[in-house]
Amino acid sequence: MLRIVIPLVLALSCGAALAEPVHGIAMHGTPALPSDFKHFPYANPEIKKGGKISYGVVGTFDSLNPFILKSMRTTARGMWDPEYGNLVYETLMLRSRDEPFTLYGLLAQSVEWDDDRRFIQFNLNPDAKWSDGQPVTPDDVIFTLNLLKEKGRVPFSTRLNAVEKVEQVGVHGVKFTFNDKADREFPLILAGSTPILPKHAIDPETFDRSSLVPPVGSGPYMVQTVKPGESISFERDPNYWGKDIPSKVGLDNYDRITVQYFLQDTTLFESFKKGDVDIYADGSPGHWANAYNFPAVTSGVVVKDTFEPKLPSGMFGFVFNTRRPVFANPKLREGLSLIFDFEWANKNLFSGAYIRTQSFWQNSDLSSFGVPADERELKLLGPIKDRIDPSILDGSYKLPVTDGSGRDRNVLKQAAALLKEAGYAIQNGKMSDAKGKPLAFEIMTQNADQEKLAVAYQRSLQLLGISVSIRTVDDSQYQSRTSNFDYDMIIKSYTASLSPGIEQVGRWSSAARDREGTDNFAGVADPDVDTLIDHILTARSAEDFTAAVRSHDRMLLSGHYVLPLYHVDQQWVARSKRIGHPDVVPLYGYQLPAWWDQSVQ
Numbered sequence: 001m002l003r004i005v006i007p008l009v010l011a012l013s014c015g016a017a018l019a020e021p022v023h024g025i026a027m028h029g030t031p032a033l034p035s036d037f038k039h040f041p042y043a044n045p046e047i048k049k050g051g052k053i054s055y056g057v058v059g060t061f062d063s064l065n066p067f068i069l070k071s072m073r074t075t076a077r078g079m080w081d082p083e084y085g086n087l088v089y090e091t092l093m094l095r096s097r098d099e100p101f102t103l104y105g106l107l108a109q110s111v112e113w114d115d116d117r118r119f120i121q122f123n124l125n126p127d128a129k130w131s132d133g134q135p136v137t138p139d140d141v142i143f144t145l146n147l148l149k150e151k152g153r154v155p156f157s158t159r160l161n162a163v164e165k166v167e168q169v170g171v172h173g174v175k176f177t178f179n180d181k182a183d184r185e186f187p188l189i190l191a192g193s194t195p196i197l198p199k200h201a202i203d204p205e206t207f208d209r210s211s212l213v214p215p216v217g218s219g220p221y222m223v224q225t226v227k228p229g230e231s232i233s234f235e236r237d238p239n240y241w242g243k244d245i246p247s248k249v250g251l252d253n254y255d256r257i258t259v260q261y262f263l264q265d266t267t268l269f270e271s272f273k274k275g276d277v278d279i280y281a282d283g284s285p286g287h288w289a290n291a292y293n294f295p296a297v298t299s300g301v302v303v304k305d306t307f308e309p310k311l312p313s314g315m316f317g318f319v320f321n322t323r324r325p326v327f328a329n330p331k332l333r334e335g336l337s338l339i340f341d342f343e344w345a346n347k348n349l350f351s352g353a354y355i356r357t358q359s360f361w362q363n364s365d366l367s368s369f370g371v372p373a374d375e376r377e378l379k380l381l382g383p384i385k386d387r388i389d390p391s392i393l394d395g396s397y398k399l400p401v402t403d404g405s406g407r408d409r410n411v412l413k414q415a416a417a418l419l420k421e422a423g424y425a426i427q428n429g430k431m432s433d434a435k436g437k438p439l440a441f442e443i444m445t446q447n448a449d450q451e452k453l454a455v456a457y458q459r460s461l462q463l464l465g466i467s468v469s470i471r472t473v474d475d476s477q478y479q480s481r482t483s484n485f486d487y488d489m490i491i492k493s494y495t496a497s498l499s500p501g502i503e504q505v506g507r508w509s510s511a512a513r514d515r516e517g518t519d520n521f522a523g524v525a526d527p528d529v530d531t532l533i534d535h536i537l538t539a540r541s542a543e544d545f546t547a548a549v550r551s552h553d554r555m556l557l558s559g560h561y562v563l564p565l566y567h568v569d570q571q572w573v574a575r576s577k578r579i580g581h582p583d584v585v586p587l588y589g590y591q592l593p594a595w596w597d598q599s600v601q
Contacts, residue, residue, distance in 0.1 A: 019112035021123060025093070027101035027188055027499050028542045041098050042586040043250025043594045049236070051597020052256040053579060055084065056268040056277035058475065060229045060261050063210035067195065069153040070210050077259045078221075078234055080195055084259070085252055085593030087234050088217035092122050092141070093191040094247040098586035101499030103192045104247045107136055107218065113187060120187040121175040129241040130198045130216050138174035142166055143199035151208040154517060155506075159194055162186050183537035185501040218242075220252040233258045253596035263475070265447065275301070278576040279592070284449060285353030288572045300577060307571040309589030312496035313355075313362035318443070318457065318563040319492045323485055323513075323523035326441055333560035335418030338411055339464065340563055343404040345456045354566035356399060359553055361496050363569065366549040371395045373554070377547040380535050384528045384551075389558045397557070399564065407463055416464060431465040440467040441488040446478045450491045453565070483517045492521055494562075498587070500549055504533045508556065522561035529555055 024031035039045045061076040078087045082095075093103035093111070105111075108122035128136035145166065148156040160166075162182035167175045176190060201216035214223035220243065221234035234257040242248045260277060262268040272280040273294050282288045288304075296302040318340070320327040327333055346354050359369035372395040378385060391397035402408035416426075424431050424439055431439040443454040451472050458468045473481065481487055494507065503519070505512060510525040512518040532552040539545035556562075571589045575581075580598040581590065 019114055019121070021110035021112050023110055024102055024104040025111055025113065025188060025191065026099065026103075027185060027501070028539075028545055031096075031102045031104065032099050033096070033102075033104065037104075037246050039246055039249035040096055040251075040586075040594075042582055042584045042591055044582050044596075045250045047250060047253055047580075047596045048601055049253050049596075050255050050600035051253075051578075052258070053254050053595070053597065054258040054260060054276065054278050055592075056260045056262055056271055056280070058262055058265050058268060060263075061232075062212075062228060064212055064215060064223065064226070064232075065207070065210065067148060067152045067156050067197075068208045068210075070208070076232060078232060078257065079215075079217075079223075083592060084257070086195075086219055087221040087252075087257065088215065088219045088223065089195040089197065090218045090242075091192050091194060092124075092196065095192045096247075096586075097588040097591050100497070100587070101188060101501075103188055105245065106242065106247055107196055108191070109245075111191070117178070117182070117184050117187050119175060119177045120190065121169060121173055122191070124172040124174070125242075125245070126172055127241050128218060129239075130201065130218050131222050131237050131239075132198075132201065132216050133239070134198065134200055136196065136198075136218055138168040138172065140199050141174045141196055142168065143202075144195065144197040147197065147202070147204055147207060148194075151204065154515075155502075156194065159190060183502070183534075184540065185537055189502055220248070221257060224256075229261060231258055231260045251593045253594075272574070273302075275576065278579050280574045282572040282574060285350050285568065289351065289353070292574065297574075303575055303577050305573050305575065305581070305590075307573065307585050307590045308569065309571060309585065310587050311589065312364040312366060312498065313357050313359070313567040313569075314496035315357060315360045315494040315562055315564060316567060317357070317491070317565045318453075319490050319521045320561055320563070321485060321487055321489065321521065321523050322561065324441070324488050326439070326488065329422045330558075330560050331418050332422035332424070333563075335415045335422060336461075336466075337560055337563040338400060338415040338418065339460045339466075340457050340565075341402045341404070341406050341408065341411075341460050342399070342566065343402045344406040345453065346566065347404055349452060349456065350566075354568060357564040357567045358397075358399060360494065360556055361500075361549060361553055362567070364496075364498060365546055366496075366498065366500070366553070368392065368395065368550040368553040368557070369397075371550065373550070374547070376543060377551050380544075380547050381532075381551050384531065384555065387528060387558065388554050392554050392557050406460065412463060419464070426465050429465050430467070438465075438467055440469075442469045442471055443489045443491075444478070444481065444487040445470060445472045445491060446475065447472070453491060482521065485521070485523065490521060491565075492562075494519075500552075501537060504536060504552065508561075509533055524559070524561055526559070529559070 023035040057077050064076050066080040078084050080089050090107055092108040094106040096102050107128050109125040110123045112121040145160050149160045162178055163176050164179040165177040169175050198216045212226050220240045222237050224235040225233040236255045271277045320333050342356050346352055359367040361367040362369055373393050400411045402411050423433050445451045445454050454470045461468050507519045508524045508529050510530050512520040513523055513525040532555050535548035539548045578599050581595045
């Protein structure tokens with residue numbers, strides 16, 4: 001049970017020094033921007049606000065509350081969506097997209113914390129107000145955390161698990177004291193990934209029910225019109241309290257934002273071609289190269305932009321569901337991983353546009369690819385190092401390069417040898433186990449692009465007598481089956497940042513293996529993986545953090561939970577020429593909240 005004390009003068013435990021208020025906090029090191037910074041480097045403060053933009057998304061929604069379990073598969077974008085700028089609900093602090101993991105003041109104008117990160121105090125901006133004019137108070141913060149614990153969905157419902165005590169401090173302060181469950185990242189998660197809700201405008205009894213009633217928020221926009229399952233329109237709040245604080249200057253530049261919903265991406269793109277949607281983020285090199293020969297492009301009404309962020313590659317690949325007995329053996333997974341002919345697929349399906357992915361954090365210092373484990377990393381690994389493939393440990397590991405024929409005999413021979421170690425051999429033309437049971441599984445796909453990859457893989461697997469079926473399902477069924485882990489193999493993308501942390505628990509930890517709705521798609525439950533994740537979460541120095549992520553990377557690669565596919569080092573976005581953006585590209589790539597309507601300039 002949480003202890004709530006109102007009010008309280010800030011006092012630290014036995015002998016600790018009094019914390020000084022700071023304008024920003026960083027996961028490692030110190031914030032790059034000074035206390036008197038005027039705006040983020042990727043925001044243009046000279047832009048005149050006004051005009052409109054229309055976004056398009058694939059999906060649907062039946063509620064404007066994104067924080068409850070019923071909204072997990074039917075999300076109302078924009079309500080709580082950093083991609084568009086958290087239009088309605090806000091956090092205590094705002095993350096800079098030009099630093100690995102640094103937060104600056106938003107609802108909280110300053111913070112106080114200790115070196116051990118056993119507590120954090122948020123000092124709310126006295127000017128912060130809700131859209132109905134009521135002030136944002138410490139009581140709202142305390143109410144929010146308790147409400148989400150009782151009525152919210154994961155991860156919001158678990159925020160207080162790491163909190164021993166929450167107290168109001170004076171008029172504008174609220175202090176969280178942490179228990180032993182809190183890691184060093186948790187204060188930043190609390191600050192930048194937790195919505196703050198208005199106590200006076202919410203009935204706790206009905207909070208967990210789906211609703212389309214426009215809510216009260218503290219953000220720069222208010223919900224104007226709602227067409228269930230079709231669109232949501234947001235209008236600028238003319239009295240928005242935060243328009244002049246440094247972290248918001250040059251952002252939120254439109255008077256009206258509309259988010260339209262489509263059942264399929266092809267329908268969304270057709271709407272973009274007609275000018276009903278202003279932005280189309282393209283993730284397919286073939287589509288990017290060949291689909292933009294329509295009149296709006298040739299006339300200059302539509303503009304194609306390429307951005308080059310400084311991000312790790314992440315991991316896109318076929319995921320083995322190790323909950324299925326067929327995929328329990330890592331040698332089997334390794335052998336199956338070799339069978340996919342990337343060189344053939346890249347040449348014949350993607351015109352050579354892709355780079356083979358070799359690491360979960362490729363293209364960054366966090367990657368283990370091509371880097372031997374140093375003394376610091378080996379010390380972190382301890383006896384776990386004996387479970388890591390020696391070639392992955394010494395940095396020499398690399399996925400085989402085929403001759404691009406789709407049937408490279410040398411690589412297939414390597415794969416067959418690994419399958420033999422796993423207890424399989426070809427009997428009567430079929431890859432079978434010692435009891436004569438054929439090796440067979442199903443790949444569940446979500447769209448035509450995934451199906452195309454699955455067919456290419458299926459063709460190669462057939463060369464070794466492995467029977468694979470492909471099932472393409474609609475978005476609703478896909479979401480339901482992935483949430484329940486009801487599949488043999490799927491294709492998934494694991495995004496990567498320069499500050500991995502608590503999301504690794506949801507993706508790879510034993511605790512997440514059997515919890516519905518988590519991202520542990522591979523079904524990993526390994527105490528050694530849990531230990532390596534904990535090293536990431538508890539690292540104090542940048543050097544220890546890098547070593548911790550590299551060791552985690554090596555362990556995941558050695559486990560062969562994912563068959564690595566490919567990545568590109570660019571972001572592709574097509575836009576209406578009416579929409580402008582800054583010249584500066586921050587660390588994390590383009591940022592839509594910093595874009596604007598050029599027709600009003």
